[in-house]
Amino acid sequence: MSFFIAPPRTRRLVRRDIIRSARVASCARSLALALAFAVAAVGLLMSREASAYPSMIRHGYTTCSVCHVDPSGAGLLTAYGRAQSELLLSTRYSKRAESEGEEASPRSEAFFGVLPLPEWLLVGGWLREGYLWNTSDGKLVDKRFLQMRADLGAHVSVGRFRANGTLGVANGASAALAQQAWVTSNADKEGLNLVSREHWAGAEFADGAVFVRAGRMNLPFGLRNIEHFSWVRSETRTDTNQAQSHGLAASFAFGQWRGEAMALAGNLQLNPDRYRERGVSAFAEYAVSSSVAVGASSLVTYAETDIASKRETYRHAHGLFARAAAKRLVLLAEADLLGASTKQVGSEVGATAFVQADIEVVQGVHAMATFEALQRAERDAKGSVGGWLSAAWFIYPHIDVRGDVVARSVLAATNSVTTTTYLLQLHGYL
Amino acid sequence: MKIGRMWGALAVVASVSGSAVAAAALSGATNSAVTFTATGPGGLKIEGKTPELSVDEKDGRVTIAVALANLDTGIALRNKHMRDKYLEVAKFPRAELVIARSDLKLPTEASPGAQAQGTAPASMTMHGTTKPVTVTFSVKRAAGTSFEVEGTTKVDMKEFGIDVPSYLGVTVKPGVDIAARFTVADR
Numbered sequence: 001m002s003f004f005i006a007p008p009r010t011r012r013l014v015r016r017d018i019i020r021s022a023r024v025a026s027c028a029r030s031l032a033l034a035l036a037f038a039v040a041a042v043g044l045l046m047s048r049e050a051s052a053y054p055s056m057i058r059h060g061y062t063t064c065s066v067c068h069v070d071p072s073g074a075g076l077l078t079a080y081g082r083a084q085s086e087l088l089l090s091t092r093y094s095k096r097a098e099s100e101g102e103e104a105s106p107r108s109e110a111f112f113g114v115l116p117l118p119e120w121l122l123v124g125g126w127l128r129e130g131y132l133w134n135t136s137d138g139k140l141v142d143k144r145f146l147q148m149r150a151d152l153g154a155h156v157s158v159g160r161f162r163a164n165g166t167l168g169v170a171n172g173a174s175a176a177l178a179q180q181a182w183v184t185s186n187a188d189k190e191g192l193n194l195v196s197r198e199h200w201a202g203a204e205f206a207d208g209a210v211f212v213r214a215g216r217m218n219l220p221f222g223l224r225n226i227e228h229f230s231w232v233r234s235e236t237r238t239d240t241n242q243a244q245s246h247g248l249a250a251s252f253a254f255g256q257w258r259g260e261a262m263a264l265a266g267n268l269q270l271n272p273d274r275y276r277e278r279g280v281s282a283f284a285e286y287a288v289s290s291s292v293a294v295g296a297s298s299l300v301t302y303a304e305t306d307i308a309s310k311r312e313t314y315r316h317a318h319g320l321f322a323r324a325a326a327k328r329l330v331l332l333a334e335a336d337l338l339g340a341s342t343k344q345v346g347s348e349v350g351a352t353a354f355v356q357a358d359i360e361v362v363q364g365v366h367a368m369a370t371f372e373a374l375q376r377a378e379r380d381a382k383g384s385v386g387g388w389l390s391a392a393w394f395i396y397p398h399i400d401v402r403g404d405v406v407a408r409s410v411l412a413a414t415n416s417v418t419t420t421t422y423l424l425q426l427h428g429y430l
Numbered sequence: 431m432k433i434g435r436m437w438g439a440l441a442v443v444a445s446v447s448g449s450a451v452a453a454a455a456l457s458g459a460t461n462s463a464v465t466f467t468a469t470g471p472g473g474l475k476i477e478g479k480t481p482e483l484s485v486d487e488k489d490g491r492v493t494i495a496v497a498l499a500n501l502d503t504g505i506a507l508r509n510k511h512m513r514d515k516y517l518e519v520a521k522f523p524r525a526e527l528v529i530a531r532s533d534l535k536l537p538t539e540a541s542p543g544a545q546a547q548g549t550a551p552a553s554m555t556m557h558g559t560t561k562p563v564t565v566t567f568s569v570k571r572a573a574g575t576s577f578e579v580e581g582t583t584k585v586d587m588k589e590f591g592i593d594v595p596s597y598l599g600v601t602v603k604p605g606v607d608i609a610a611r612f613t614v615a616d617r
Contacts, residue, residue, distance in 0.1 A: 060504050065472030066600055079598040087507055101510035119599065208471040253473030290477055290504075 054223050055330040055358045055366075057323045059088050062287040063258050064224070069122065069155045069164050071211050071251040072260045072283075073224040074240045075198060076124045076153045076164060077429070082108045085429075086397035091364030108397040111430050122155040125430030126168070133422040147171050148425065149241075151197065162213075165199035177228075180242040180270055196269070197244055214248045216269070219281045220260035221297040223321050223334045223354070231374040231386070232334045232354040236299060236317040238281070245277065259284035264301060277301035277315065291325040297336070306342075314341040332356045340377040350377035356388075364394040382411035398429035454575070454616045455487040456531070461578075462612040464496050468595070470602040478503045478512065485614045487531060494527040494610070508597075516592050517557060525556040527583070529565065536616075537571045544571045554583070559590045572613060580611040 054073070064073030067081025077085065086092075086108035094102065106113030110123050117123060128149040134142035151168030170178035172189040181195040202213025218224065221238040228239035237243045249262035260283060266276025279302055285295030299317040306313035319336030338350040356370040370388035375381060386408035394400040406421040462483035468476045482497035498519045503509055513519040529552040537544035547568040554563045567581035587594060588604045595602050 060475070060477065062475065063473035066470065066474045071472065078600075080600045083598055088505065101506035101508070103507065209473075255473075258473050287473075287475070290475060 053089070054225055054323055054332055055325075055360075056084075056088070057291060057293060058325040058328070058330045058360065059084075060290040062285075062290060062293045062323075063253055065211075065251075065253060069162070070198070070218060071253070072218065072220050074218060074226075075166070076122055076155050078122065079109070079119075082110070082397075085394075089364065090394040090397050090400075091362065105397070112398075120157050122157075123153065123430075125152045126150070126427070127430075128425060128427045130423055130425040135420045137418055138420075144173065146423075147174050148177070151195065152430075153198070160204045161201070162204070162211075163201040164215075166197050168195045168197075169193065170195045178242055180267055181244065183269055195242075197240070197242065202249075209254055210250065210252050212248075212250045216244050216246045216267070217249055217262065218244050219264070219299065220249065220251070220262050220283050221281050221299050221317065222283065222295075222319060222336065223323070223332055225332065225354075225356070227370070227388075230354055230370070230388075231352045231372050231384075232319075232336060235338055235350075235352050235374060235376070236319075236336055237277075237315075238299070238317075245281075256287045257284065258287070259295075266303075270307075274304035275307050277303045277306075279315075283321075285321075292323070294320070294322040296320050306340075309340070309342065311342040311344055315339065316341075328360045330358045330360075332358070338375075338377040345379060348377040348379055348381075350375040350381060366390075366392045366394075368392070382416075384408060384410045400427050401425065402427070456485050456492050456614050456616050457487060459483050459485045459494075459612040459614050462610070464608070464610045466501065467607040467609070468602045469605075470600055474600065474602070476503055476508070476602065483610060483612055485612070490531050492529050492531050492534070494529075496525045496610075497523060498525060499523055511595065511597065516587075516595050522557045525554070527563070527565070528553045528555070534567075534569075536569055536577065539571070542571055542573055545569065552583070554585060554590075556585070557590045557592050561585070561589050575616045576613055577616065578611070578613050580609075582607065582609045584608065 056067070061067070065071040067078055067084055068074060069076045069078060083104035086104045092102075110117055126149045130146040130148050132142065132144055132146050133140060147170065149168065150170070151166045153164070153166035155162065155164040169192050170182065172186075172191050175189075178193070178195050181197045182193045183196050184194045186193050196216065198216055198218070200213045200215025200217050202211055204211050218240050219238040221236060222232055224240060225233065226240070227233065228241040233239040233243075245262070245264045245266060246268045247262050247264045249260055251260035252258065262281050264277060264279050264281060266273070266278045268276070270276055279300045281297075281299040283295055283297040285293050287293045297317070297319050299315075301315045302313070303315070304312055306315070316339030317336050319334060321334035322332075324331045333353075333355045335353040336351065338352060339347065341347040352372070352374045354370065354372045356368055358366055358368045360366050368388065368390040370390065372386045372388070374384045374386075386406060388404055388406045390402065390404045392400055392402040402425045404421070404423045406423070408419050408421075410417050410419065462481050464480050464483050466478040470476070478501045480496065480498070480501045482500060484495050486493050486495070498517055499513065501509070501512065501517075503512060529550055533550040535546045535548040537546045545568060549564055549566050552563055552565045553560050563583045563585060565581050565583045567579060570578045572578050585606050585608060586604050587606055594604050
């Protein structure tokens with residue numbers, strides 16, 4: 001990769017010249033247009049997102065902030081969320097527990113209840129390890145262990161004020177999927193780096209219905225699904241793995257409505273400054289009922305040098321998403337228009353879509369089938385399609401295993417490649 | 431909703447005509463659905479549902495009763511907390527809404543599909559406490575002497591001596607929306 005992570009002392013914005021001002025003004029006009037589009041789209045659709053497990057809508061949870069400290073979902077769990085993880089997400093091995101409403105056990109608490117904590121402090125830890133096999137046109141081209149996540153997190157609340165942060169380590173082998181969250185810059189392929197995916201502080205207003213925060217946060221966009229390399233996440237650059245940005249965000253939850261808008265100051269852990277995407281990202285979601293929610297998202301960014309194309313780029317993503325539950329079945333869907341505008345190539349438009357059916361066979365055991373499609377916003381790009389078959393078992397509170405088979409047909413200008421990825425994961429949440 | 435609908439049906443029956451009202455009485459209830467909706471922080475919405483609703487009229491007063499023992503919020507532990515800790519269903523098994531038939535409005539037209547709507551004062555008994563409430567209802571004439579009723583009202587659980595539910599730092603608001611729909615006969 002041609003970008004790198006600078007030492008902390010150089011991690012600040014430095015370019016503030018006239019050219020930048022003109023670009024910012026131009027960007028601001030684009031952002032204003034995008035915002036207008038987003039507002040209009042939301043208004044037209046009367047639309048309402050999702051957490052890392054947006055399928056929790058099967059239990060009537062259309063919003064995320066009761067269980068997660070991030071109002072738009074994913075990340076550190078609240079005490080309530082920890083309990084629901086045991087009561088609703090994990091397999092319960094006693095019929096009495098499932099049918100008669102047995103209380104959550106201490107093992108659902110932080111560090112399995114071994115470490116009592118005051119109410120104002122939430123802590124958690126993530127350890128996700130995996131093994132990956134990749135084939136291309138039927139030939140094994142890659143197999144390796146993946147250290148996917150090894151983070152600790154903490155959240156402090158004092159009155160209306162809240163602060164949250166995570167800190168972890170990532171090894172060199174996982175650089176491609178963690179480098180944008182590095183806070184150190186050990187370029188050694190075998191070396192370790194510190195990562196901080198989230199760190200933010202903010203304040204609640206309107207009895208908790210509005211939350212304003214600043215820092216490094218997940219981008220508010222689309223389904224906050226855990227499949228971070230699904231095209232709707234990777235192509236919009238809105239995954240919860242490393243695609244966070246620094247900025248200022250405001251979230252709300254009023255009645256059936258929920259949403260968040262964020263002004264992106266760029267990922268300040270990405271250097272040099274010219275690679276940082278600045279702009280705005282937002283979503284709004286409307287809960288039609290306790291089992292159906294629909295929403296719209298919009299994102300517009302500007303980077304002096306796009307990390308992929310290496311060109312000065314305005315990047316767009318605008319789309320719709322929905323969740324619906326019927327007993328043990330949950331359907332998740334998202335479709336996004338992708339846009340990229342560069343001086344060299346002009347404007348290109350693409351699209352991506354994602355549909356997932358998640359059946360909870362018995363409590364804690366999930367079978368999932370996913371279809372996805374992609375047309376990149378690149379000249380001469382051809383369409384690609386993919387299919388996933390997945391199974392996950394939430395064995396015990398905060399311990400789960402998952403297996404995925406992902407087949408993708410990636411069509412290039414002159415040829416096409418069929419890839420199949422087999423991935424096994426073990427995840428523990430402390 | 432069910433309660434409101436019942437009230438609405440009652441009102442409809444009462445308003446058909448003075449003599450008719452005196453001669454007929456609302457009773458029974460079919461196609462019933464009652465939903466109690468509480469909200470909490472961060473957009474939390476909890477719905478408790480039950481189909482167990484009955485309507486009875488006596489001495490010009492219509493009583494809509496909802497059995498609470500099988501009220502279902504979709505989560506077993508939450509049901510247990512609601513029934514045992516907050517509603518104390520073993521001691522107070524029913525919620526009752528009583529409304530004067532004379533306060534009800536029914537469709538004046540005899541043809542099926544004719545509609546009427548309105549608001550009416552009523553009294554709600556829940557958790558051993560009776561408080562006045564206002565019911566908003568709509569009534570649609572079905573076949574024969576049957577009416578399809580929908581109604582809503584709102585209560586403050588604190589006024590009924592019910593502890594405001596709180597679990598692991600999540601506390602719901604004391605206001606609860608009640609909605610009912612049912613089909614009732616005026617015989």
